[in-house]
Amino acid sequence: MRLSVIAREKIFAVSLIIPSILFVTVFAFYPLLYSFYLSLHRIILGLPGLGQPFIWFENYRELFADRIALHAMINTFLFVFLSTFFEILFGLCIALVINQHFRGRGVVRAAVLVPWAIPTVVSSQMWRFIFHDKYGLVNYAIYGSQVSHYKAWLADPVFAFSAIVVADVWKTSSFAGLLILAGLQMIPDELYEAARIDGASAWQQFKKITLPLIRPALLIALLFRTMDAFRVFDLVFVMTQGGPADATNVLQFYGYKKIFAEGLMGYGSTISVLVFVITLFISLAYIRVLGTRLFEERI
Template sequence: MTPGDKKLYLFLLVPAILVLLLFVGAPICQSIFLSFHRDIIALPQLKTPFVGLDNFGELLRDPVARHSFLITVIFVATTTSFELLIGLLIALLINHRFPGRGALRACVLIPWAIPTVVSAQMWRFLFNDAYGMINYVIFGVESARYIPWLAMPGTALSALIIADIWKTSSFAALLILAGLQVIPDELYRAARVDGAGSWRRFWHITWPLIRPALLVALLFRTIDAFRVFDLAFVMTPGGPADATNVLQLYGYKKMFVEGWMGYGSAISVSVFLIVLVLAIIYLRTIGRHLMEARA
């Protein structure tokens, strides 16, 4: 590569960098800037004074925010673990050779390809207390026993979790499948020659070799689950009794419903920081694993 080429490469990168700065960098900076100010849209008379870390201090003392954080953690923990487990099973299944595998692989991706707003709306109908399919499947025509899933705090959050697992397990499956496919067939053949059963082959060959892929899937899913918003926004808007008021939805309500821009931004910035820290931890672990794998 000549120095002239390098200049050209850099020059060709400019548009992409500009787009990123404009549509990613600027909003993030704006959010961080707002989170250090008191900015209430409905009260322009108060101006927008700089308040330092006041918004974040308030956030730590806010019981609603603590509750939202707890709900979000429950949501993240349950959805990611189930999604990885189901994803792994799906990936193992569609990694086998059998007739119609291509079609099945495509089908598995359908839930993930549907926009979240649409699938959330679909699940809202499925969970409906009067004419929902789920009630019909469980109780048949005995409508007196129908359960109002989205109207009770405990089941409303579970409904959200189920909808998310349905939607994103296939994404986890796709990532894990990629990991499965790089495992050379010779390893399995050699193991078979040595008399290893299928369980042993899984634990001693498959499992260690797909761990990096699993970690990548875990990283993506945790980060994504932490930012959950659209599912809750469509299915329950936070209710009942704040049972599904996940952090991002709480931030949205503060900003766009109440017009409390500074405080709402502090919430999003906190979510951003949590996700950032998680990503760094994961990436370091994954990095180490990849090193080990290479060695």
């Protein structure tokens, strides 16, 4: 008996998707579980003689008592909040501008995309140079040629943290803008024409038509930016190495330091698990707000 046409199609479909499943399983989901496994052990790379004793949730107890970890978590949340807020704000401005019809729109759109395309490491070095204590543009812009007044911005806890936020906002506002733009472009022109005929001012049009209709796009931009801001690492690694005095230490950087610089594979993995759980909860919260319908329509 031959298999039905549909059964064969299904088998074919599965065979097409197997490579993807393989990659995602071996290099994403398995490592995720493995991280959890590691987090229940004491593994110190520098001391292989110690073996890998199973220590239950000892690492987690340690983590909750770890002042630096708490600090890194607060920093991360603050960073996520500040950078996402400004990115959505500037992104909305960029989107509203690009959505207009004007000469040279293509060039402007490309120019806006440049920060998004630049490698984060490059933009980190760039901003590090701009904030440089001896010949940075920021110092020059504020103090001119009075070199003696020049500040070491990245050595100051508050300024260093702000510098990282500035660098991230600069780099990713345009991405947020593009997502919002996609939402804007789905609004038919007739709606605005109808509103104008009804005598609505520009601000009223924005409040009553634009804002409600791009809400889903805004939320998606917010989701993507939150998730991405949560992974901040390159900026911190290049610009401040988490300093001064852990002022810019964030979770991903702290985890990296524990696992790879200090070789605490077990303890570091606790941080990995923590970061994953936090992002999972945030994304679930977003999906609840956005509604599953939107995600189903995506494909």
